[in-house]
Amino acid sequence: MTGLIYMWLPAPTDFILLPNDVHVWRIDLDRPEAQLHNLAATLSSDELTRANRFHFQEHRQRFIAGRGILRRILAGYLGIEPQQVQFDYQHRGKPVLADTFASTGLFFNLSHSQGLALCAVSCDRQIGVDLEYIRPMSDVEALAQRFFLPREYDVMRSLPADQKQEMFFRYWTCKEAYLKATGEGIAQLEQIEIALTPTESARLQTLQDWSLIEIIPADNYLAAVAVAGFGYQLKYWQY
Incomplete structure (x- = not known):
């Protein structure tokens, strides 16, 4: 099939999202313990509660990595700290940025499977990833x-x-x-x-x-x- 991506570029220093940009981030979810600790510190209380519901440590750690890195990515675009990112949830549980950030026009979606996740981000365009x-x-x-x-x-x-x-x-x-x-x-x-x-x-x-x-x-x-x-x-x- 077509669609093979040969080169994933290193994360940029400045997160710039132009109106016609679509950015896809590849995230390895298996992270060192020290990094997981730092990522967990940026999560909200409800995210930590969700993390602690996982029976297996591997699943818990991957959830923390996914949500923590999602926060870091979105914070980069928004110009804020990761712990300042706020989410609302649609009726089927899809996370979206809280109304506080509505004026930014930032759309995102996250999908994960096993030890890998993808995060897609766009400006003023609905976007989804699986x-x-x-x-x-x-x-x-x-x-x-x-x-x-x-x-x-x-x-x-x-x-x-x-x-x-x-x-x-x-x-x-x-x-x-x-x-x-x-x-x-x-x-x-x-x-x-x-x-x-x-x-x-x-x-x-x-x-x-x-x-x-x-x-x-x-x-x-x-x-x-x-x-x-x-x-x-x-x-x-x-x-």
Whole structure:
């Protein structure tokens, strides 16, 4: 498939987001203990409560890393300290910047899977990102029949067995990225039609005013970013 990103640039010193910029950050969630301690110190009390609900230490630490680094990234754009970033939550739990920051026009979305996360940021454009670790699934065709539209399912069913799994995750990440951008739930998966082939990049068939960017951020991972509109400049940063 297309969309392989060969170079993730080092984090910039100055976080500058122009009106047509779309920035995608790759975040390694497995961090040293000392760094986790510093990141935890920037979290709100409700974020720490959520972190402590995780049964396994690995999951707890990855949550702290993801939210702490998200705060650092957003703080860089906003010109404030990470602990000053405030979130509101939409009815389906999607975090957005609090109304205090509405005038900045900053949109963001975070997705994580296993030890990796992606954060997508834009100015005045709705944006969503979904990241999935490609894991073996014996029922991939049945899942496609359940969640995908007939034409999407037919594409998957026509492929050789060794291509079906990748195609499933391409469809899934593209749909989820759009649904996360708009704040809709997974129940809407079959309302969104994606046009793609094994050799061509995805596009939203049902909505012409949205863009899809497919990314292979690391071995055994697939991701997609959904952005409102066109004519943007993409930059890829490694945190």
